[in-house]
Amino acid sequence: MEKKKVVVVAGTRPEVIKMSSVYMELQRSDLLEPVFLSTGQHREMLAQAFGAFNLVPDHDLELMKPGQDLTGLTARVLQAVGAYLEETRPDAVLVQGDTTSVLASAMAAFYQNIPVGHVEAGLRTYDMQSPWPEEMNRRLVSPLCRWHFLPTEVSKANLLNEKICEASCHVTGNTVIDSLLWMSNKVNAEEDRSVAVAERLNIPVFFRENFLEQKDKRWILVTAHRRESHGGGFDDICKALRQLAEDHPGVGILYPVHLNPAVREPVMEQLGNHERIALVEPAGYEDFVWLMNRCYFALSDSGGVQEEAPSLGKPVLVMRDTTERPEGVEAGTCELIGTDPKKICTAARVLLEEGAEYERRSQLKNPYGDGKAAKRIRTILEASL
Numbered sequence: 124m125e126k127k128k129v130v131v132v133a134g135t136r137p138e139v140i141k142m143s144s145v146y147m148e149l150q151r152s153d154l155l156e157p158v159f160l161s162t163g164q165h166r167e168m169l170a171q172a173f174g175a176f177n178l179v180p181d182h183d184l185e186l187m188k189p190g191q192d193l194t195g196l197t198a199r200v201l202q203a204v205g206a207y208l209e210e211t212r213p214d215a216v217l218v219q220g221d222t223t224s225v226l227a228s229a230m231a232a233f234y235q236n237i238p239v240g241h242v243e244a245g246l247r248t249y250d251m252q253s254p255w256p257e258e259m260n261r262r263l264v265s266p267l268c269r270w271h272f273l274p275t276e277v278s279k280a281n282l283l284n285e286k287i288c289e290a291s292c293h294v295t296g297n298t299v300i301d302s303l304l305w306m307s308n309k310v311n312a313e314e315d316r317s318v319a320v321a322e323r324l325n326i327p328v329f330f331r332e333n334f335l336e337q338k339d340k341r342w343i344l345v346t347a348h349r350r351e352s353h354g355g356g357f358d359d360i361c362k363a364l365r366q367l368a369e370d371h372p373g374v375g376i377l378y379p380v381h382l383n384p385a386v387r388e389p390v391m392e393q394l395g396n397h398e399r400i401a402l403v404e405p406a407g408y409e410d411f412v413w414l415m416n417r418c419y420f421a422l423s424d425s426g427g428v429q430e431e432a433p434s435l436g437k438p439v440l441v442m443r444d445t446t447e448r449p450e451g452v453e454a455g456t457c458e459l460i461g462t463d464p465k466k467i468c469t470a471a472r473v474l475l476e477e478g479a480e481y482e483r484r485s486q487l488k489n490p491y492g493d494g495k496a497a498k499r500i501r502t503i504l505e506a507s508l
């Protein structure tokens with residue numbers, strides 16, 4: 124029997140990371156044949172993420188433009204994915220998460236009458252402005268899909284409240300844990316990669332010698348990129364990081380800066396000259412997992428980092444006003460602190476100065492899955508295609 128063709132779509136770094144485990148699992152199927160389609164919404168960061176899993180997309184639409192706006196990007200993805208699906212006529216399409224690539228690809232598949240599966244479905248803040256535009260993307264994607272692969276029971280309840288048919292809802296866990304475990308097996312946390320990582324990321328010698336290479340020295344891993352924080356939010360984040368460095372003279376800050384110019388310009392300008400704040404290039408996933416293992420805690424607005432770092436025993440302070448990942452906050456592995464410098468500094472001080480509280484939070488259980496989400500997705504697709 125001919126295998127059913129499943130197009131796995133990814134456009135940005137987190138989609139590649141969270142879909143790689145799904146793609147590799149579908150490759151093991153006797154019934155399904157996965158095809159990795161890159162929209163190319165991201166370019167360098169996408170190539171870096173594919174590289175970490177030794178994968179190359181089967182087809183790349185190469186749609187990124189520098190400083191792209193949402194309307195133009197949405198139109199390009201809709202048109203290009205639509206044309207690709209019309210020509211190749213797969214049996215199913217899988218999208219992951221909440222980016223422009225996800226919404227436009229799901230629409231394109233819907234217009235071609237090809238069934239769509241949504242990986243990491245059912246996340247909600249119920250605030251259309253936060254995260255923007257991701258909350259809208261998720262809300263619009265759900266009614267377009269035949270399968271909803273949900274990370275937790277909370278996400279299932281969200282979809283049931285929206286009158287999505289229960290038979291299409293499958294709680295699988297989040298595929299990010301599958302990918303993280305796959306990568307963690309490759310990356311030995313004890314191995315000293317300081318020199319190689321420092322070289323790849325352009326980490327200054329001072330920071331490498333005084334923090335990365337000193338196991339007893341503490342440093343904070345930072346990532347931030349959310350669109351709703353562009354402008355004032357980033358000014359606040361930069362103020363907070365500088366203040367943190369001043370308040371804690373023995374502590375370092377390592378920040379792999381996202382390639383979006385709306386992030387890069389203010390961050391480089393406002394934090395570029397502090398010895399204990401290392402602003403570096405985006406890290407390959409392998410290096411980033413090693414860094415998460417080595418940091419004291421993470422300060423981040425990233426969805427993926429909220430889900431991953433607690434698996435490695437690292438608390439996360441979330442620099443956002445809302446989160447669609449309440450399970451982590453409830454479990455205590457993540458704390459929602461917004462972008463107000465005072466709140467950031469207060470929350471960081473607790474982790475840096477209250478040893479017992481740090482220990483407690485670094486030992487909590489991660490609620491996002493058991494590393495078998497991709498297997499469950501494969502089983503469901505095999506049974507229904």
Ligand code: UD1
Pocket residue numbers: 135136137164165166167168169187188189190191193196221222223224256257348350382383384
């Ligand atoms: C996008 C997603 C966001 C996701 C994030 C993950 C949307 C609307 N936003 O935000 O949900 O959390 O990716 O990182 O879908 N750029 C490069 N090279 C790259 C990547 C980006 O130069 O490899 C620059 C380009 O100038 C590009 C800009 O960043 O135009 C913005 O990229 P875009 O994908 O539109 O937005 P992100 O902020 O990356």
Ligand code: UDP
Pocket residue numbers: 136137140346348379404405406407408409411412424425426427428431
């Ligand atoms: N990540 C990475 N290198 C970095 C920063 C993050 O590989 O320099 C990984 C991180 O481990 C997580 C994902 O990228 O799996 C998160 O991507 P991002 O923060 O860009 O997007 P979000 O998760 O917020 O949508």
